[in-house]
Amino acid sequence: MKRLLTLAAVLVVCCQAAPAQAVGLDDPAAQWLPRSDGATWIYQWGNSAFSPPRAERYTMTARTGTGFRVAWEEFGLRPDEFPANGFADFRHTDAGLINTNFQSTPVPPQFPVLCGTAARCSNTLAGTLFQVMWGTRSPVLAEPLVAGTTWNSVGGTTNDVTASNRYRGVVDVSVPAFPVPVKAAKVESVITQAGALGDPFGSGLRTVWWVYGVGPVKVLFQHTSGETSYATLQQTNLTPLAPPSDVNLMPLTLGAESTYRWRNSRHMKRWSEQRVTVAASANNTSRINVLDTRGPIDVNASYLFSNRLGGLTNVTTRLRRAETSSKLPALGPAKGPEGRARFVTPLDLMTYGFNPVFPSYATDGQTWRSSRESRDFAVYxxxxxxxxxxxRTVRVPAGRYRDAVAIRSRLRQSNHAFGSGTRTMYFAPGVGLVKxxxxxxxxxxxxxxKTG
Known part of the structure; x- marks a missing residue:
C-alpha cells in the first residue's frame, strides 16, 4: 500500500482577458486561484538535475464557503514509473490565499532530503503546487496585491523554511495554455531553509506568475545549489480575468516619513504642523507615529493600520500626549468605550467615523456604509x-497630484454638529493621503x- 505523507499547515490566497469582476471573497471565479466548480489545470513540471518533464492534472474537487480542495495526479508516464497523486486544501481569506493541509504520495527518492533526517520526511519540491507553496503557505499569496506589497512567511514540517516575498507588478507572460500573452502578477520570493540535509536545494529565488481568474501559470525556482525547478500551465478550462488595480493609495513602508499641517477655519485658525512616521511594519500591518513640530497642538500619538482585502482599517489609536491651546468643540460619544472622539492629528480626521478608510481595490462609485452593530459605532x-x-487634481504645499483618488464621506454624530458634516479625502497613488x-x-x- 502506498504510504501517504500528511502535513498540516500552521495558520498565521486561451485569449484576451475578460472584464474584471467585483473584488471580494464571495466570487469563486474572481480570485488569484479560483475555486470554481469543475475547474481543471494541466501543468508540466521538472527539475534540471532530478526530474525530466512530468505532467500533472489538477481538479477542483470540493468547496465549502471560501475553502476548497484541489486534487492532482500525474499521467503520461512510462510503465516503470509511479504516478504521484494527492490533494491540497486552500482557503480565501481577508489576508490572502492560505494552504491549510495537503497529502501526497512519497517524495521521489532521487530528490535531496529537505529535512534534518531522511526518515519520515514530508518536505518536497516535486510538483507544481509544492513549488508554489514552499515556504509560503500562510499566506501563499497576500492580498490586497498592490504596488509595494511584501510579506514574510514560514513553512516546512518544523517551520525551518522562511520566505521574504515581494510583488513585482503586472507583466505579460506566455505559456502553452493560452495562444497570446496574458497579464500576470509577478511575485518573487527569497527562500531560506536551515537545518535540513538538503538546505542548498531548499533555498533560492523563486518567481511565480499568477493570472487572475486562473491561478499560477508559471514557476521558476533557482536553487542555491545550482539546479532549476520549473512548472508551466499547459491547459485549463478557465478564462483569464483582468486583474484588479494594483494602485497603492496608502503605502506603509517601514521608515517612511511625511509632514502635514491642519487647521479649522473657526476653532483653530493657526496651522498645527505634524510629522508622521511608519515606525513598524509586518505583513501589511503598520504602526504609524505622529509628533507635533509646530503650532497649537502638542501631541505624541500612534496608530495601527491593517491593509487587508476588506480595505485599509484603523485597528487601534493611542494618544500618549494630546494638549492644545485651541478650544475645539467636544465630540461624542460621551460614554464611548474609548472616551470621546478627538480631532488632534490628520489621522484622526482621516479615520473618524467608520472603517474601512478606503476599500482595497477602490473603484469609481464604490460605496460603503456605517453599521450600528459595529465596534466603530460604539467608539464614534x-x-x-x-x-x-x-x-482629481490636487495642489498642496508638497506638490501637485494629478491622479489623486477622492473619497467623500457624509457623516452624522447625534447632537454634535462638529462631529457631523461632509469630508472629502484625497489619496495619491504611491504617496498616500495628500489632503x-x-x-x-x-x-x-x-x-x-501634505507639506512634505
Missing part, C-alpha cells in the same frame, strides 16, 4: 456612508494638507 457613534468619487477637507455641520471647515 457616527452614521453615514463613503463613496469613491474618482480621480482632507471636512465641512462640519457647525459651519466651520477643517483642512489637512
Amino acid at each position: 457613534g457616527v452614521t453615514g456612508s463613503s463613496t469613491v468619487l474618482g480621480t 482632507i477637507t471636512f465641512r462640519h455641520a457647525d459651519g466651520s471647515t477643517s483642512t489637512v494638507e
Whole structure:
C-alpha cells in the first residue's frame, strides 16, 4: 500500500482577458486561484538535475464557503514509473490565499532530503503546487496585491523554511495554455531553509506568475545549489480575468516619513504642523507615529493600520500626549468605550467615523456604509456612508497630484454638529493621503494638507 505523507499547515490566497469582476471573497471565479466548480489545470513540471518533464492534472474537487480542495495526479508516464497523486486544501481569506493541509504520495527518492533526517520526511519540491507553496503557505499569496506589497512567511514540517516575498507588478507572460500573452502578477520570493540535509536545494529565488481568474501559470525556482525547478500551465478550462488595480493609495513602508499641517477655519485658525512616521511594519500591518513640530497642538500619538482585502482599517489609536491651546468643540460619544472622539492629528480626521478608510481595490462609485452593530459605532457613534468619487487634481504645499483618488464621506454624530458634516479625502497613488477637507455641520471647515 502506498504510504501517504500528511502535513498540516500552521495558520498565521486561451485569449484576451475578460472584464474584471467585483473584488471580494464571495466570487469563486474572481480570485488569484479560483475555486470554481469543475475547474481543471494541466501543468508540466521538472527539475534540471532530478526530474525530466512530468505532467500533472489538477481538479477542483470540493468547496465549502471560501475553502476548497484541489486534487492532482500525474499521467503520461512510462510503465516503470509511479504516478504521484494527492490533494491540497486552500482557503480565501481577508489576508490572502492560505494552504491549510495537503497529502501526497512519497517524495521521489532521487530528490535531496529537505529535512534534518531522511526518515519520515514530508518536505518536497516535486510538483507544481509544492513549488508554489514552499515556504509560503500562510499566506501563499497576500492580498490586497498592490504596488509595494511584501510579506514574510514560514513553512516546512518544523517551520525551518522562511520566505521574504515581494510583488513585482503586472507583466505579460506566455505559456502553452493560452495562444497570446496574458497579464500576470509577478511575485518573487527569497527562500531560506536551515537545518535540513538538503538546505542548498531548499533555498533560492523563486518567481511565480499568477493570472487572475486562473491561478499560477508559471514557476521558476533557482536553487542555491545550482539546479532549476520549473512548472508551466499547459491547459485549463478557465478564462483569464483582468486583474484588479494594483494602485497603492496608502503605502506603509517601514521608515517612511511625511509632514502635514491642519487647521479649522473657526476653532483653530493657526496651522498645527505634524510629522508622521511608519515606525513598524509586518505583513501589511503598520504602526504609524505622529509628533507635533509646530503650532497649537502638542501631541505624541500612534496608530495601527491593517491593509487587508476588506480595505485599509484603523485597528487601534493611542494618544500618549494630546494638549492644545485651541478650544475645539467636544465630540461624542460621551460614554464611548474609548472616551470621546478627538480631532488632534490628520489621522484622526482621516479615520473618524467608520472603517474601512478606503476599500482595497477602490473603484469609481464604490460605496460603503456605517453599521450600528459595529465596534466603530460604539467608539464614534457616527452614521453615514463613503463613496469613491474618482480621480482629481490636487495642489498642496508638497506638490501637485494629478491622479489623486477622492473619497467623500457624509457623516452624522447625534447632537454634535462638529462631529457631523461632509469630508472629502484625497489619496495619491504611491504617496498616500495628500489632503482632507471636512465641512462640519457647525459651519466651520477643517483642512489637512501634505507639506512634505
